[in-house]
Amino acid sequence: MSTECTFPAATILGYPRIGPNRELKRAVESYWAGGIDEAGLQRVADELQDRTVARLVELGLSAADSSIPADFALYDQVLDATAALGALPARFADLAGDDGSVGTAEYFTLARGDGDRAPLELTKWFDSNYHYLVPEIGTATTFSAGAHRLTATVRRQRQRERGVVLRPVLVGPITYLLLAKAEEGSPEGFDPLSRIDDAVVAYVGILASLAEAGAEWVQLDEPGLVGDRGGELAAPGGLVERVYRQLAGTAERPALLVTTGYGTAGNPAKPGEALAVLATAGVEAVHADLVKGAKPSTEALQALGTTRLVAGVVDGRNVWRNNLQASLEVLEHLQGVTGTVVTAATSTSLLHVPHDVQAETALPEHLPAWLSFADQKVREAVVLARGLDGGRPSIAAQLQDADAALRQRARFDGVVVDRVRNRTRDLTEEAFTRGPAERRAEVQQQRLGLPVLPTTTIGSFPQTGEVRGARAAVRNGSISQAEYDQFLRQEIARVVRLQEGLGLDVLVHGEPERNDMVQYFAENFDGFAATEQGWVQSYGSRCTRPSILWGDVSRPQAFTVPWISFAQSLTERPLKGMLTGPVTILAWSFVRDDQPLGNTANQVALALRDEIADLEAAGVAIVQVDEPALRELLPLRSADHQAYLTWSVRAFRLATAGAADQTQIHTHLCYSEFGEVISAIDGLDADVTSIEAARSRLEVVEDLAGFGYSRGIGPGVYDIHSPRVPSEQEITALIRTALAALPAQQLWINPDCGLKTRGYEETVVSLRNLVAAARTVREGTDIGEIEHALAHS
Numbered sequence: 001m002s003t004e005c006t007f008p009a010a011t012i013l014g015y016p017r018i019g020p021n022r023e024l025k026r027a028v029e030s031y032w033a034g035g036i037d038e039a040g041l042q043r044v045a046d047e048l049q050d051r052t053v054a055r056l057v058e059l060g061l062s063a064a065d066s067s068i069p070a071d072f073a074l075y076d077q078v079l080d081a082t083a084a085l086g087a088l089p090a091r092f093a094d095l096a097g098d099d100g101s102v103g104t105a106e107y108f109t110l111a112r113g114d115g116d117r118a119p120l121e122l123t124k125w126f127d128s129n130y131h132y133l134v135p136e137i138g139t140a141t142t143f144s145a146g147a148h149r150l151t152a153t154v155r156r157q158r159q160r161e162r163g164v165v166l167r168p169v170l171v172g173p174i175t176y177l178l179l180a181k182a183e184e185g186s187p188e189g190f191d192p193l194s195r196i197d198d199a200v201v202a203y204v205g206i207l208a209s210l211a212e213a214g215a216e217w218v219q220l221d222e223p224g225l226v227g228d229r230g231g232e233l234a235a236p237g238g239l240v241e242r243v244y245r246q247l248a249g250t251a252e253r254p255a256l257l258v259t260t261g262y263g264t265a266g267n268p269a270k271p272g273e274a275l276a277v278l279a280t281a282g283v284e285a286v287h288a289d290l291v292k293g294a295k296p297s298t299e300a301l302q303a304l305g306t307t308r309l310v311a312g313v314v315d316g317r318n319v320w321r322n323n324l325q326a327s328l329e330v331l332e333h334l335q336g337v338t339g340t341v342v343t344a345a346t347s348t349s350l351l352h353v354p355h356d357v358q359a360e361t362a363l364p365e366h367l368p369a370w371l372s373f374a375d376q377k378v379r380e381a382v383v384l385a386r387g388l389d390g391g392r393p394s395i396a397a398q399l400q401d402a403d404a405a406l407r408q409r410a411r412f413d414g415v416v417v418d419r420v421r422n423r424t425r426d427l428t429e430e431a432f433t434r435g436p437a438e439r440r441a442e443v444q445q446q447r448l449g450l451p452v453l454p455t456t457t458i459g460s461f462p463q464t465g466e467v468r469g470a471r472a473a474v475r476n477g478s479i480s481q482a483e484y485d486q487f488l489r490q491e492i493a494r495v496v497r498l499q500e501g502l503g504l505d506v507l508v509h510g511e512p513e514r515n516d517m518v519q520y521f522a523e524n525f526d527g528f529a530a531t532e533q534g535w536v537q538s539y540g541s542r543c544t545r546p547s548i549l550w551g552d553v554s555r556p557q558a559f560t561v562p563w564i565s566f567a568q569s570l571t572e573r574p575l576k577g578m579l580t581g582p583v584t585i586l587a588w589s590f591v592r593d594d595q596p597l598g599n600t601a602n603q604v605a606l607a608l609r610d611e612i613a614d615l616e617a618a619g620v621a622i623v624q625v626d627e628p629a630l631r632e633l634l635p636l637r638s639a640d641h642q643a644y645l646t647w648s649v650r651a652f653r654l655a656t657a658g659a660a661d662q663t664q665i666h667t668h669l670c671y672s673e674f675g676e677v678i679s680a681i682d683g684l685d686a687d688v689t690s691i692e693a694a695r696s697r698l699e700v701v702e703d704l705a706g707f708g709y710s711r712g713i714g715p716g717v718y719d720i721h722s723p724r725v726p727s728e729q730e731i732t733a734l735i736r737t738a739l740a741a742l743p744a745q746q747l748w749i750n751p752d753c754g755l756k757t758r759g760y761e762e763t764v765v766s767l768r769n770l771v772a773a774a775r776t777v778r779e780g781t782d783i784g785e786i787e788h789a790l791a792h793s
């Protein structure tokens with residue numbers, strides 16, 4: 001290792017990879033479709049990488065001092081680590097070359113599967129909306145040191161004119177194994193982390209090859225230490241210390257920066273302990289998330305000695321302009337207490353935010369000055385470093401600008417709206433409570449007269465090229481609003497007729513007017529703004545464009561009612577009104593950072609409550625409020641779960657509890673891992689809940705029965721995540737599985753989720769089979785009796 005290991009005064013942990021115009025997304029998809037070959041894809045990726053480096057230099061990072069991270073995954077950074085380690089599950093063993101390395105085609109096979117081989121599973125990356133590919137580790141998994149892509153990147157940049165020195169980024173060994181799941185067939189209770197020693201050997205090899213390629217620093221990301229296991233692992237004498245002693249003790253290596261992020265690493269009651277442990281182990285620089293995590297204690301700072309502290313004071317997760325004054329105070333404090341050497345940095349990679357506020361042309365006038373996307377955040381880190389070095393006068397103008405923007409934001413009309421505040425303040429317990437569930441079920445059945453095992457869908461119908469085309473056409477002005485509305489009415493009428501023809505019991509309008517289930521609400525609520533170019537990577541080549549919740553939220557006028565009542569006017573059967581729930585709206589937007597999330601959630605809830613009241617007034621008898629993100633926002637530490645579940649469940653209840661007993665409230669959740677949240681789901685007090693269940697072959701019904709869940713439940717019997725058509729027999733068998741655990745009166749028959757990503761061809765056949773299966777089961781004598789009883793109650 002070089003004895004000179006100075007670290008830059010400013011850095012970022014990572015930068016959006018997809019490209020300002022989603023160049024990488026397009027290139028990767030074109031490669032999959034056979035439009036370009038591997039060399040073509042590599043050319044686009046290299047060009048983008050060069051432009052990123054140039055842009056970061058323009059923003060103030062140096063090309064020569066390791067301040068620019070090399071985190072250019074083609075699909076996912078965890079998949080990159082899997083490929084670098086050659087740690088493939090047995091079903092993909094043939095994808096590795098003799099030296100354990102994985103080529104480009106094989107890399108994508110891991111991500112997408114082939115033939116009968118299922119791809120690696122996708123899961124949320126910590127509490128973000130980014131999804132990574134889960135490593136599968138078993139007792140026999142082999143680990144090799146094949147970080148060829150990363151070393152090639154480092155080498156290629158070093159060989160450029162004037163030589164760019166990047167800082168390669170890799171998921172650290174402990175986090176890698178914490179994020180893994182046990183490979184199928186592993187012994188009961190097998191913990192992937194038990195393979196740490198073999199993994200470390202491979203990391204030692206990777207460090208050596210990166211040093212040889214010319215890397216002076218390497219960044220190992222260990223955000224896994226913020227979870228429940230972090231406290232024990234990062235305690236003095238624990239696994240973190242042992243592993244990093246080994247890595248730091250190797251001769252051939254670049255200097256090491258270990259990052260955490262997404263909260264306080266290690267024991268939350270001893271902030272900074274994990275950093276001190278890493279320093280003791282011999283790591284040259286440690287990073288702490290000072291936005292979501294706690295400030296390290298003085299004791300921990302003292303223990304850092306000469307180890308540099310990379311201080312994450314610029315929020316990598318949100319889009320608000322930094323309070324430079326406050327950040328500088330934090331940095332000065334850290335530096336002042338113990339003489340710790342401090343770098344100004346982001347709290348996480350900037351992967352979670354869009355590229356550049358400057359690319360937006362249609363934001364409300366007041367908003368751009370309050371915002372900071374990736375490029376602005378790079379500048380913030382650079383400015384803070386300058387201020388820390390040169391004192392406040394050296395950045396006086398920037399401090400003043402940031403301060404002025406913050407003050408303007410705080411008093412802006414719309415950020416605080418008295419009318420909205422008064423409503424949330426004056427809420428009594430009554431606003432959160434409906435009548436008794438049994439009584440509701442009774443009056444709803446009287447009103448709806450549904451058969452036993454009622455069939456329905458989750459809301460959206462296939463969004464065909466025609467639907468997307470019409471939306472694009474009205475946006476670019478080639479058709480008028482009136483023509484577009486007419487098109488939507490035709491589409492809705494077609495979907496309603498189709499469902500009647502199929503014989504579904506509760507119909508939907510199909511959601512053709514919605515570009516996205518959250519953005520559509522953001523566009524119709526006050527307090528939100530949508531971006532044009534604000535794409536962030538969700539997984540692989542998929543990006544989302546979260547809206548920005550900047551002010552107090554309210555609903556100026558009913559907006560779903562016209563579509564829902566039009567659809568209802570076309571049929572005698574009950575039609576469900578479709579809304580997105582408060583927690584999901586928050587989870588999939590950038591939310592304001594100046595008040596507790598629970599307060600914001602209640603404002604959104606009241607806006608939805610107004611919409612439900614208008615739907616009821618229009619004669620709608622069933623309203624579904626989707627909360628697919630309820631479980632997603634669950635805090636990383638179990639100690640924090642209860643507080644979160646309390647405010648999120650209350651927000652849902654506030655949205656729905658204004659509904660009359662005769663109005664049936666449905667909710668939909670897209671997952672079946674109910675375990676830890678089952679009582680929260682019970683707490684939502686929805687009359688009917690649909691969930692994903694087909695893939696796990698309805699395992700969840702046992703849990704529900706064990707819990708004593710007593711309201712309506714629709715475990716999905718049709719997996720909509722693939723074009724595969726489930727047969728009538730197969731669905732019949734699933735319904736019988738459900739019936740073995742739960743009473744027929746409680747069960748609904750529906751798919752796992754909305755149909756918007758499916759094609760009509762498979763959808764129609766699948767739904768026909770679903771209706772036929774429900775009928776077949778209904779005709780079983782015992783159930784026939786129940787139905788008879790229901791009809792006469």
Ligand code: MET
Pocket residue numbers: 458459460511517578626628668670753754755756
């Ligand atoms: C991700 S959950 C989706 C629910 C929505 N109602 C739909 O059907 O598309």
Ligand SMILES: [Zn+2]
Pocket residue numbers: 458628668669670752753754
């Ligand atoms: Zn869903």
